[in-house]
Amino acid sequence: MENVLLKVDGKIAEVTINRPKALNALNSQTLRELGEVINKLTEDEEIKVVIITGAGEKAFVAGADITEMQSLNAIEGRKLARLAQKVFSAIETMPQIVIAAVNGYALGGGCELAMACDIRFASANAKFGQPEVTLGIIPGFAGTQRLPRLVGRGVAKELIIGGDMINAEEAYRINLANKIYNLEELLPKTREFAEKVLSRGTLAVSFAKTAINNGMNMDTESAYNYEADLFGLCFATEDQKEGMKAFIEKRKAEFKGC
Ligand code: CAA
Numbered sequence: 001m002e003n004v005l006l007k008v009d010g011k012i013a014e015v016t017i018n019r020p021k022a023l024n025a026l027n028s029q030t031l032r033e034l035g036e037v038i039n040k041l042t043e044d045e046e047i048k049v050v051i052i053t054g055a056g057e058k059a060f061v062a063g064a065d066i067t068e069m070q071s072l073n074a075i076e077g078r079k080l081a082r083l084a085q086k087v088f089s090a091i092e093t094m095p096q097i098v099i100a101a102v103n104g105y106a107l108g109g110g111c112e113l114a115m116a117c118d119i120r121f122a123s124a125n126a127k128f129g130q131p132e133v134t135l136g137i138i139p140g141f142a143g144t145q146r147l148p149r150l151v152g153r154g155v156a157k158e159l160i161i162g163g164d165m166i167n168a169e170e171a172y173r174i175n176l177a178n179k180i181y182n183l184e185e186l187l188p189k190t191r192e193f194a195e196k197v198l199s200r201g202t203l204a205v206s207f208a209k210t211a212i213n214n215g216m217n218m219d220t221e222s223a224y225n226y227e228a229d230l231f232g233l234c235f236a237t238e239d240q241k242e243g244m245k246a247f248i249e250k251r252k253a254e255f256k257g258c
Contacts, residue, residue, distance in 0.1 A: 061110030
């Protein structure tokens with residue numbers, strides 16, 4: 001792969017978008033490579049947490065590749081949007097927990113990629129935004145859908161219609177960023193959180209992700225029922241038995257993820 005790097009360390013995979021000369025902008029090749037990596041990781045039962053970040057110290061991802069997009073026709077534009085939407089949906093729905101380590105600009109498609117992840121940790125120099133209207137287009141990698149669900153309709157409209165960038169503090173204030181760290185601390189702190197996730201019952205963690213994601217798209221009564229189904233399913237796992245036994249025995253649980 002040319003534009004996406006994959007590093008595996010035990011149960012944690014680190015995916016790096018690697019086009020630093022173009023501030024890691026997502027051209028169609030990079031999107032396809034990212035899709036391949038995500039599909040591979042989805043099937044890998046050894047991997048429990050995925051970290052997505054950008055190469056270099058300036059950008060997470062500065063958006064879809066404007067050079068590639070400028071000559072697209074309507075059909076090609078739609079095709080590009082569908083390609084990215086599918087890759088990002090695969091990230092959102094994969095069983096592993098996905099953390100975006102946003103190490104700089106997360107604009108347009110970059111902000112949309114970060115939003116497809118479960119959690120966003122940002123460096124203090126990070127900048128978020130959906131500047132598409134400044135280019136005469138709208139967000140097309142599901143930004144018009146994920147942003148209002150994350151930060152509310154009014155703030156999402158302000159960001160998308162205004163097209164301005166916001167800094168990490170503002171992203172934190174509106175719940176777009178979960179935490180802010182100094183750039184040099186970003187990856188160590190992200191890995192620390194990933195390790196914490198590994199120490200939990202990883203099946204339960206995965207069920208919780210699924211319950212939240214799928215439940216948000218249901219009416220409340222169906223969502224409660226769905227939660228109860230997954231809650232019930234936890235009692236079919238060894239992790240539930242170990243977790244509760246360890247509590248009673250006043251020791252740390254040793255989960256096996258089964
Ligand atoms: N696509 C293609 N190339 C990009 C790019 C992008 N999105 N963002 C940056 N680059 C390239 C620049 O063209 C430049 O290349 P050259 O050195 O060959 O000229 C290189 O990366 C460095 O960028 P700058 O010189 O512009 O760096 P800067 O520090 O002056 O500015 C920036 C940084 C503010 C992020 C600026 O690069 C910028 O505004 N980039 C575009 C951001 C943007 O509009 N993103 C949204 C794209 S549309 C989209 O994503 C649609 C969608 O919903 C999917």
